[in-house]
Amino acid sequence: MCRHLAYLGPPTPLASLLLDPPHALVRQAWAPRDMRGGGTINADGFGVAWYPPGHAEPVRYRSAAPMWSDAALPALASATVAGAVLAAVRSATVGMPVTETAAAPFTEGPWLFSHNGVVRGWPESVAKTAGRLPVQDLITLDAPTDSALLWALIRDRLRAGAPAPEAIVDVVAEVDLAAPGSRLNLLLTDGRQLVATTAGHALSVRATPGALLVSSEPLDDGPEWQPVPDGHVLVATPSTLTLTPLGRS
Numbered sequence: 001m002c003r004h005l006a007y008l009g010p011p012t013p014l015a016s017l018l019l020d021p022p023h024a025l026v027r028q029a030w031a032p033r034d035m036r037g038g039g040t041i042n043a044d045g046f047g048v049a050w051y052p053p054g055h056a057e058p059v060r061y062r063s064a065a066p067m068w069s070d071a072a073l074p075a076l077a078s079a080t081v082a083g084a085v086l087a088a089v090r091s092a093t094v095g096m097p098v099t100e101t102a103a104a105p106f107t108e109g110p111w112l113f114s115h116n117g118v119v120r121g122w123p124e125s126v127a128k129t130a131g132r133l134p135v136q137d138l139i140t141l142d143a144p145t146d147s148a149l150l151w152a153l154i155r156d157r158l159r160a161g162a163p164a165p166e167a168i169v170d171v172v173a174e175v176d177l178a179a180p181g182s183r184l185n186l187l188l189t190d191g192r193q194l195v196a197t198t199a200g201h202a203l204s205v206r207a208t209p210g211a212l213l214v215s216s217e218p219l220d221d222g223p224e225w226q227p228v229p230d231g232h233v234l235v236a237t238p239s240t241l242t243l244t245p246l247g248r249s
Contacts, residue, residue: 002216003028003042004088004104004114006187006194008238009211014048014077017085018067021219029067029089033217034202042089045103046070049112050082051191056110058084058191064100084191086112093118093146102143106151110190113154116201116216117183119146125179129153150175154188164188164195165235172197172233172246187214196234199246203228205236212236 005025007017018025023033029042047062063070067089088104096102104114119126126149130138133152141148150171157167172184176199183200196203196214206213206224214234218225228234231246 002088002090002104002114002116003032004086004116004187005213005215005219006087006114006189006196007085007211007213008189008192008194008236009083009208009213011053011081011083014050014080014082014085015074017213017219018048018077018087019074022221023217023219025087025089025215025219026067028217042066042091044092044098045090045100046088047103047105048077048085048087049105049107050080051084052082056191058105058107058110058112060105060107062100062103064098064103084189086114086187086189088114088116093122096145097143099143102145102148104147106142106148108155111155111158112187112189113151114187115147115150116185117199119150119175119184120179120181122146122179126175129174129178150184150186154186164190164193165233168195168197169233169246172199185216192237194234194236196228197246198228198230198232198234200230203234205234205241207236207241210238212238212241
């Protein structure tokens, strides 16, 4: 399984999320505490995206290499400050490619998306679901992976005008029906609002005045971290947070 995080709040260096904390994302890449879905490390690529001040659309940096091996990342992460960030490290499901384009975040316009989990029975289980997408979307997927398909399904709903929470919940329900037992921990943000699901894997949240951080695993042992119950959708801004059951069967 992958590891991911998202942050909304006052501008902070990327290093404060990716590199500096005792259990920062880079450590979760090589020493994860919770790989209940299989795998041992998250060495099959990584990505980080952020919203520069005054820009509605994010900047993205991705690689097919392990996060800890990227010689350019420490300087980039120390020098780059942002108030909205989404980052992920990848553990590829057996049979899926290890390429830069398969690494989250996936993006279009202001949106950033990440998936921690697996679609069971891929690809046969979701062939009919995928078939409802425009053909152009199918032949231009970022990669032939379950995560890229999930992004295409959510993106299709966003393009049609669905609110982000509705788009996420509808896709989780549809894929859960087609592929029971799938792990569908999703993150979606436009830099102002964050939507996250817990569906088969862990997620923790740290909410402090004016800031919100969600992560597959807490970045430190601070008491502010709280687990998000399984089977829930989290909708948040830097100053608001709601948790609602997904209603999985």
